[in-house]
Amino acid sequence: KLKWKIQNKIKRPTARASKKRDSLIQNHKQNYLADISHTIKNYHKHSLEQIKIVKKASAIDITIESCNDIIGQEQVEKFKNKKEQLLQSLDKDLEKLLSTWESSKKKYLQEQFTYSVRGKSLGVEACFETVAEKKYPKVCLPNYSSKEEITRFLLKENLPGYFPYTAGIFPFRRQGEDPKRQFAGEGGPTKTNKRFHYLAKDDTAKRLSTAFDSITLYGDEPQKRPDVFGKIGESGVSIANLDDMKKLYEGFDLCDPMTSVSMTINGPAPIILAMYLNTAIDQQIEKFKLKHKRQANDKEQQEIFSSTLKVVRGTVQADILKEDQAQNTCIFSTHFALKMMADMQNYFITHNIRNFYSVSISGYHIAEAGANPITQLAFTLSNGFTYVEYYLSQGMDIDDFAPNLSFFFSNGIDPEYAVIGRVARRIWSKAMKYKYHANERSQKLKYHIQTSGRSLHAQEIAFNDIRTTLQALYAIYDNCNSLHTNAYDEAITTPTEDSVRRAVAIQLIINKELGLSKTQNPLQGSFIINELTDLVEEAVLLEFDRLTDRGAVLGAMERMYQRGKIQEESMYYETKKHSGSHPIVGVNTFLSSDGSPTIKPDKVIRSTLTEKHNQIKSVQLFKKN
Numbered sequence: 001k002l003k004w005k006i007q008n009k010i011k012r013p014t015a016r017a018s019k020k021r022d023s024l025i026q027n028h029k030q031n032y033l034a035d036i037s038h039t040i041k042n043y044h045k046h047s048l049e050q051i052k053i054v055k056k057a058s059a060i061d062i063t064i065e066s067c068n069d070i071i072g073q074e075q076v077e078k079f080k081n082k083k084e085q086l087l088q089s090l091d092k093d094l095e096k097l098l099s100t101w102e103s104s105k106k107k108y109l110q111e112q113f114t115y116s117v118r119g120k121s122l123g124v125e126a127c128f129e130t131v132a133e134k135k136y137p138k139v140c141l142p143n144y145s146s147k148e149e150i151t152r153f154l155l156k157e158n159l160p161g162y163f164p165y166t167a168g169i170f171p172f173r174r175q176g177e178d179p180k181r182q183f184a185g186e187g188g189p190t191k192t193n194k195r196f197h198y199l200a201k202d203d204t205a206k207r208l209s210t211a212f213d214s215i216t217l218y219g220d221e222p223q224k225r226p227d228v229f230g231k232i233g234e235s236g237v238s239i240a241n242l243d244d245m246k247k248l249y250e251g252f253d254l255c256d257p258m259t260s261v262s263m264t265i266n267g268p269a270p271i272i273l274a275m276y277l278n279t280a281i282d283q284q285i286e287k288f289k290l291k292h293k294r295q296a297n298d299k300e301q302q303e304i305f306s307s308t309l310k311v312v313r314g315t316v317q318a319d320i321l322k323e324d325q326a327q328n329t330c331i332f333s334t335h336f337a338l339k340m341m342a343d344m345q346n347y348f349i350t351h352n353i354r355n356f357y358s359v360s361i362s363g364y365h366i367a368e369a370g371a372n373p374i375t376q377l378a379f380t381l382s383n384g385f386t387y388v389e390y391y392l393s394q395g396m397d398i399d400d401f402a403p404n405l406s407f408f409f410s411n412g413i414d415p416e417y418a419v420i421g422r423v424a425r426r427i428w429s430k431a432m433k434y435k436y437h438a439n440e441r442s443q444k445l446k447y448h449i450q451t452s453g454r455s456l457h458a459q460e461i462a463f464n465d466i467r468t469t470l471q472a473l474y475a476i477y478d479n480c481n482s483l484h485t486n487a488y489d490e491a492i493t494t495p496t497e498d499s500v501r502r503a504v505a506i507q508l509i510i511n512k513e514l515g516l517s518k519t520q521n522p523l524q525g526s527f528i529i530n531e532l533t534d535l536v537e538e539a540v541l542l543e544f545d546r547l548t549d550r551g552a553v554l555g556a557m558e559r560m561y562q563r564g565k566i567q568e569e570s571m572y573y574e575t576k577k578h579s580g581s582h583p584i585v586g587v588n589t590f591l592s593s594d595g596s597p598t599i600k601p602d603k604v605i606r607s608t609l610t611e612k613h614n615q616i617k618s619v620q621l622f623k624k625n
Helices: 032-087 092-099 101-108 147-156 189-200 242-248 269-292 298-311 320-327 334-350 364-368 373-393 398-404 415-435 461-477 497-512 527-549 552-558 561-579 609-624
Strands: 112-117 120-125 127-129 135-137 182-184 206-211 259-264 314-316 359-362 405-411 447-451 482-484
Touching: 032 092, 032 147, 032 373, 032 415, 032 527, 032 552, 092 101, 092 147, 182 189, 182 497, 189 206, 189 242, 189 497, 242 269, 242 609, 259 269, 269 298, 269 314, 269 334, 314 359, 320 334, 320 364, 320 373, 320 552, 320 561, 334 373, 334 398, 359 364, 359 373, 364 373, 364 405, 373 398, 373 405, 373 415, 373 527, 373 552, 373 561, 398 405, 405 415, 405 461, 415 447, 415 461, 415 527, 447 461, 461 482, 461 497, 527 552, 552 561
Parallel strands: 182 206, 206 259, 259 314, 359 405, 405 447, 447 482
Antiparallel strands: 112 120, 127 135
């Protein structure tokens, strides 16, 4: 018999091996999405039980009132005792809501309504007047007489500003500050600064949103290298150093309470944020110098530093999970990028930065990559809860970081988009309250909406404004916190000043002219809206369970689950569009006599050669000095 002797001739490597990494989320916490799904289902189950209790108690009251002269006093007492037994199982919070319901209704019928936000008392007019000289309530209340229906309303909907925040996170919309926040960026910082001033002209509130070019998004710098040069200042502004950042926001007081700035950047987000905060601090130091005719000393500079960080308003996107799943501007590993995000948030906590969002958890890019509205919402919320779990694992307290989280959704034209904010607020608030035991402020989900870029077509581009109008209407009716409306010509070029003005006019007309939008809860009470809200919430929770089966968000990313699902849904949409089974007016139906050909613009707005060379020179000078 042959005897085989195996000899290992491979030498053990002497080079350094990669360290074994700990799990980003602890193993015993990996089922967090299933826990959230279970928590919300339990809330619904408990709500039904509470509604039944109120229904039975109300039935006893009706019986006593209707049959008092028939059943006798002894039977009446038995009924009353039974009612008391039932009400002992009623939640104290619900009991308080029911007892104050009538008085709460009366507050909304008064001329002025007073409420508080973060300890600050705010007074608003509770009614609006039409040209017909009629007054109507800004918040319309249900006229239910049945305690059962009132209970159902309070537990599933409630009024705007009250848990579970289905109709909105504030009792009334912000006064004197429209939700308008237009995205802009092209060429160098001076060119984009000019566009910012154009967009903010005559506005009391300066709400800016910054698009960066791909060179900045990938953490590179302007240079003559062929694969870089052509991208400088294209589809976003080129920012390479602190001087660029100062030019970008020149003329805007970044510490003014009516100024807020959003920056859409992810991989290099910590560096760009540091530039922005330094720009804000340097502005205040310069103001001190002009006022006092001298330089601030060390102590005064430290005071300026601290006070600036406390008041500066804005958002930096910094959402690395969405980048891996959809947009692809990843320059660091997920592990390292998450660590930087946690470091940023820790810095926010340490320096009491409470008016700036350290992350904008984004579904927009997931939708633009092809996801349907349910998948967009499910993936975005699951990413948000992943950040929550990761930050908790880093030793942060839920109420220290949750108020610094914000969200960003796309609004298309499909029916689910009509309730995307309602479902998001409802899921987030219940999870934060009952799973994470967070406070009221942490329970409130704040989000920005941008109308769908994917829905803009290069055929019959004038029709794009119609689609954008309907999408903006969804967003405003659903009480979004800020809104960008796309320009009709974005399918073929960077928007011109004229097309941007039209885009802004869309939301201004809805907000300032459309009568129904002056009512701030127009969706409440609609049968189809209620049905959609329940069905979309159910579908999102089902997606949470699918993600859990694949190792939650991070495990699913390892398996390319999110990317695969987005691609499948994109292919499904494109197939229906090209077959004509999904009608798109001016694209596959209702074509013009010449077939509605793709529009070729006379002039395409792009970054000029001069702007590209200027950015390269700017970097060289910055390094030299």
